[in-house]
Amino acid sequence: MNNQTTPLIQSEFSILSLINNLPGPACVTDMEYSILASNDLFGKIFGYKKNSLSLKDNSNSSTEENLLNILHHEILTVSEGTLSSAHKNVRYDSEEGDTFWYKVHVTSFQDEGDNRFLFISGCDITAQYALSTQQNRFNTLLEFIRGITESHLFDSHPEEQIQQVISRVGMVMKVRYSSYLEIDQTSPQFIIRERCLWSDRSGYCIGADVDKFGQDSVFTSLLSDLNAHIPIVIRRSHAKGFICQLLDERQSGSLVVVPLMQHNRLFGILLLFDESESRLWLQAELTTLMILAVELKVRLAGRQIKEVLVQSEQKFQSLIDQIGDMYFMTDKSGFLIRVSPSMAKNLGYPSVQSLEGNPFENIVHPPEFWPLFLSDIISGEGVKDYEIQLLAFDKRILYSSISCRLVYDDGGFLQGIEGVIRDISRRKQYGDLLSDIEWKLEQAQKVAKMGVWSYDKHMERFGVSHEVFSLLGIPPDQNFVTIDGFLSRISSQDTEKIVCYFRQDMCEGLDFDVEFRISLEDKKFRYLKMKGKPLIKKGIIQGSFGILQDITDRKDVENHLMKYATELEEKTMEIDATRNQLLDMNRDLDMRVRKRTAEIENLLKQKDEFIQIIGHDLKTPLTPLVALLPYIRKKITDPELCTTLDMLIEDVTTIRKLITTILDLAKMNCLYVTSDLQCIHLKEVTDLIISDNAYLIHQKSLLIENEIPDDFSIMMSPIHFDAVFGNIFGNAIKYSYINGKVSIYGANHPNSVIITVQDNGIGITPEHLPRIFEEFYCADTSRHDRGSHGLGLAIAKRIVEMYHGTISVYSEGLEKGTTFSLRLKKNPDMQVKDGGLLNSMHEPEKGGENGR
């Protein structure tokens, strides 16, 4: 400091107090930029140390520039005297992270000693600055809206449009995220989708799952506001639920929600996420955003309409291409300016272009028809289903139906004719065919004496074919018959029947089939058959239709047939009567035969009984002879007497044999009556029969094994079983050797039991085996001992067969033993008892019983 500074020093107090009292930073320097005085704020804001001497020796921490550099232009201007004062907005970032803006003024002043000083002071304009920035943004936004409305942005793909708008809005509004939510309210449940998300740092992002918005109560409470076109600002501290979560996810402090409405329905939302919670959202900004939303909506809707239009045009085109109808358009002079490919194809032109440009007149056939056709079009402003012949490229004639109209422009001037042509050559063919068939049918009806009719319920009259008139006998001078006219022709006896059919069946929609008569002269009738079906159109009974046929000839034949049938029936009845007589006679005869048979049976029985008695009576006196004669023979010694006695013994033996045979034959007959069926417990009964033969068993010292299981049983007469088993077992004993063995087994089969009697006795030779069951057959003489007459096995076999059983024999030959097998139906109770154990041998628990 030199003396030049004295005046300032003198007023140091006043300046210092002034500087210290200023709300902003301030300092005073000389023209060499030495700091003469400064306040605390100055150092703090501009980064000067408390005792800094010059503006040059400072280093601003954030800008790394000293104030001289920042304000270089202003200071220079003022110090050179170009301007008395200059200012500049300077940004200051505080250590707390806040940003401040200061308007820094540089002025010069002189003291009394004409020394010049610089006065630098800053004024906090942070708030104003922000305002002006927003103003700027607002302006930019408006500019942007103007831009997008005027630009071709919306010509691009809708997805792209939204992306563009979202990113631009985000950029302009300087927000952290901007996003577009699409809302589908058509379904009962809100469907919300984040269609587009833009971030200031990373550009387009993948949208979040915002489905939860739909269920978020905070969001739904906002809906009424949104529906009323009101944009909403949500701040972090007031946010709740999903919105709060979303704000956290996107590190944002506040959120602006701008609704997009169409037809009073929310269809989209613009979301702007700002970093700071305290950001001031000006009403003007929000309004602008709303304008943007409306613009966006209009654009999107417009775009949709365009798309729909394009689509429907495409559909229309493809429809025309597909249905094969020909589309054409002419200019006002009648030249074809547009034709469908199908038209070119149908008319045989190689391409659409080759047909276009031709006058329509050229393809109308015959050419003279054109003026007529044209006048019809003009008078009727068009034609509908107008049949016309067209001339194809290869001179073919095309039958077609044309529908067209006159086309005018907006100004009402005629533009040309537009229409479609349908190829009806096929229809024409069918039509010709149909009329041909109709003609044939008519002829056929004539031949068959058959007519076709249809009845109109409302008109109460018949539409009939030609043949009906002749059938009804009405002159064919009209093409219908009234119901009264019809009924008047019918024979009075049948009228009621017909009326009934018409009233009921037709009304109820039933088929009917009725025959009636028409009176002719000479009390003759014509028989007619009428068959009908309801005529139903669109579910309503309109009447009925059917055929009418002359069946007089058939009726005649039927009558003849009926006559013959009656005759036939009479004849049949006669035959029946005769047959009944025969049956009666037969029955009588049958009765007599039965009676006779019973008598014979009775006689036979009597005969058998007689023989039995005779036999007994013969046997009784024979017994002493048989028993005593040999005894006497032993006692006497006279040789002559011995010879006589031997002769007597021989005679007695012969008589004995004869009587036994006669009695056995008689016995055979009386055995063959199934009676006295009882349950036979095989084990028990066979044991009894074994013990009955105890004597013989003892005599021969035989070993008898009875291995029939305890539970085997059959249904049989005990006498029969005794006869059969007694015979077989008796034979086994009889033909066993001394010390032989007889085994009896039982086997269980599904419906039967098999009893086997096996001995190891003399056996049977193979040649005898097949005949062993024959009556009076004796295997060989050696077997034929006393009392044996060859009937036993025959009787056994016949008895077994009576019970539908079988008896069989097996032997390997002489001295090889014999085995007899009896198969008998088992007792049903037994079957139940051992149900599952079919085909299994029942092994006895203990050995068989020995003879006593």
Add this chain to the structure above:
Amino acid sequence: MADNYGNVMVVDDDAHIRIAVQTLLTDAGFTVISVDSGEKCIELLGKGFSGLILLDVMMPQMDGWDTIRAILDKGLENGIAIIMLTANNAPDTKMIGLQEYVIDYITKPFDAEDLIEKSKFFMSYIENPFQNRNDA
């Protein structure tokens, strides 16, 4: 008589058969008593007869089976064995239920050896064929 095989009672309505049986069996060494009806047989049993009974099946009034039934009814079946004498070798419906009381059958006409052997054999079935039961 060297041997005595035991008591035999012949029950038959035919006198010739009674004689024939008596002759043969006496000769063979049996003590034979013969009666002409079932009633008399019961009577003798009641008096304590013990031994073999040769019982004819076909008899007037009371036949062989009736006799067995009567024996059973009166409880006289102990100490005896019954052999049926029958002219009929076919099974008889009347015998049903009584077979077990019959020890064997001898069919008329019979051989002397047959009669004697069977009598000897079945005598062994009787506990004490020699004495009157009532004496025991």
